[in-house]
Amino acid sequence: MKRKQWLLGVAGLAMSGLALAAGPGAARKRLEASMLVTGDINVAPDGSVTGYTLDRQERIPGEIVGLIGAAAPKWRFDPVMRDGHAVAAHAHMTLRLVAKRESPDDSQFTARIASATFGEEGAGGEQISYASRAAPAYPMNAAKAGVEGTVYLLLRVGRDGKVADADIQQVNLGVVGSDSEMNVWRNVLAKPALRVAKDWTFNVPTTGAHANDPYFYATVPIAYHLNRGTGPHPDDRYGTWQGYVPGPKQDISWAKDAQGSSADALPDDGLFLVNSGLKLVTPLDNG
Numbered sequence: 001m002k003r004k005q006w007l008l009g010v011a012g013l014a015m016s017g018l019a020l021a022a023g024p025g026a027a028r029k030r031l032e033a034s035m036l037v038t039g040d041i042n043v044a045p046d047g048s049v050t051g052y053t054l055d056r057q058e059r060i061p062g063e064i065v066g067l068i069g070a071a072a073p074k075w076r077f078d079p080v081m082r083d084g085h086a087v088a089a090h091a092h093m094t095l096r097l098v099a100k101r102e103s104p105d106d107s108q109f110t111a112r113i114a115s116a117t118f119g120e121e122g123a124g125g126e127q128i129s130y131a132s133r134a135a136p137a138y139p140m141n142a143a144k145a146g147v148e149g150t151v152y153l154l155l156r157v158g159r160d161g162k163v164a165d166a167d168i169q170q171v172n173l174g175v176v177g178s179d180s181e182m183n184v185w186r187n188v189l190a191k192p193a194l195r196v197a198k199d200w201t202f203n204v205p206t207t208g209a210h211a212n213d214p215y216f217y218a219t220v221p222i223a224y225h226l227n228r229g230t231g232p233h234p235d236d237r238y239g240t241w242q243g244y245v246p247g248p249k250q251d252i253s254w255a256k257d258a259q260g261s262s263a264d265a266l267p268d269d270g271l272f273l274v275n276s277g278l279k280l281v282t283p284l285d286n287g
Contacts, residue, residue, distance in 0.1 A: 031176070033109070033241035035064065035097040036267060041118060043278060045086035047077040052093070059239030064097055064111065071113060071285055078279040091118040091278045096265040099241060112285050115265040118278035126208030128218050128273045131161055131201040136192040138224055147185050148174035149244070150268070151193040151222040154255055156215050161202045164215060165254050166194055171247040186247050193222040210276060217258040217274035221266050 039054040052072050057065060079086035098114040119127070150172050156165040171186035197220070205211050252258075258274045266272055 031243060032098055032100040032246050033243050034099070034114070035060075035239065035241050036265070037064065037068070037095045037097060037239070038267070039093055039095075041072070041091050041093045041278075043077050043080070043089045043091070045079055045088055047079045047086075047281070049073055049075050049077075050088070056238060061239065067097070067111060067113065068095065074282065075280060075284075076282045077118070078281055080278070089278060093118050094265050094267065094270075095284075114284070116280070116284055117265045117272050118280065119272065119276065126205050126210065127276065128157065128205060128216055128271065129203045130271065131203050133200045134196050136196045136222060138226075139188050139192060142185060142188050142224065143226060145185075146175065146226065147188070148225050149185065149189050150224070151190050153193060153197055153220045153222060154252055154258060154274075155197060155200075155218045155220065156254065156258075157202050157204060157218055158215050159204060159213075161204055163198050163200055163202075166197045167252045167255070168194060168250055169219070169252065170249050172244045173247065174242075174244050176245060182245060182247075189224055197222075205273070208276075210273065217255065219266065219272050219274055221268055221270060223268035225268075 037054060037060060039052055041052040042050045044050050049072055054060060054065065054068065077089075080089040081087070094117050095113055096115045097111055099109040099111040101109055152169040152171070154167055154169050155163050158164045168190045171190050173182055173185055173189075175182070175185065177185070202216075202218070204216055205213070210216060
């Protein structure tokens with residue numbers, strides 16, 4: 001079945017953080033906008049969705065509420081097993097909505113649910129958490145140039161809670177430039193994030209399905225946002241489109257069994273244990 005089109009005019013995007021008319025034409029045509037929506041979902045023992053709620057729904061554009069409303073009831077999950085029996089489950093969900101042009105010269109954007117995480121509520125010792133963490137410094141040259149962006153990290157954590165491997169999955173930029181310029185800025189933002197991440201330590205799962213894993217994959221987004229005096233507070237950005245130029249997704253050789261992780265579905269500076277939570281077995285966009 002052909003996916004239902006959710007078309008938005010440029011004005012309807014109400015995009016902030018990046019001017020559509022700025023920058024070289026080739027990069028401008030690759031512009032996307034994203035919106036992070038959070039909520040909760042209830043799943044029956046057979047994996048079907050029995051209900052869901054969206055946080056601060058009044059802040060979310062009506063067409064996006066409709067898009068989620070068309071997709072979510074059709075989702076199916078692997079049944080959650082407890083003592084050999086399938087049980088009902090409740091999870092907190094984060095959804096990353098992306099709007100992009102259907103073609104480079106199109107004036108309209110098509111919105112879709114691009115990625116999601118469904119973390120089980122009350123997982124406690126089944127999840128990963130920070131034991132110690134230093135935040136990366138904002139690179140001075142990037143700050144002076146007004147460069148913003150988000151670095152998506154993938155970490156492999158040993159049973160001792162130390163980072164065994166770390167790499168960059170993707171770097172999205174809030175600035176438009178030539179391809180070579182944007183590659184430079186991606187590296188500028190990625191290097192300090194990767195450097196500090198290697199020294200982080202974690203509390204690893206002690207109960208649940210992953211308690212005996214030899215190592216643990218964790219996804220972390222690191223957001224570099226300048227404190228603009230006239231800009232919205234982070235809490236005020238919920239339910240609004242944020243413009244960016246997506247960076248290429250990297251193939252990480254040591255993480256073959258963690259491919260498909262949805263780092264970009266996490267809030268800024270979030271943390272998620274890959275392969276945990278509810279397992280969606282149908283497409284996110286199945287309208």
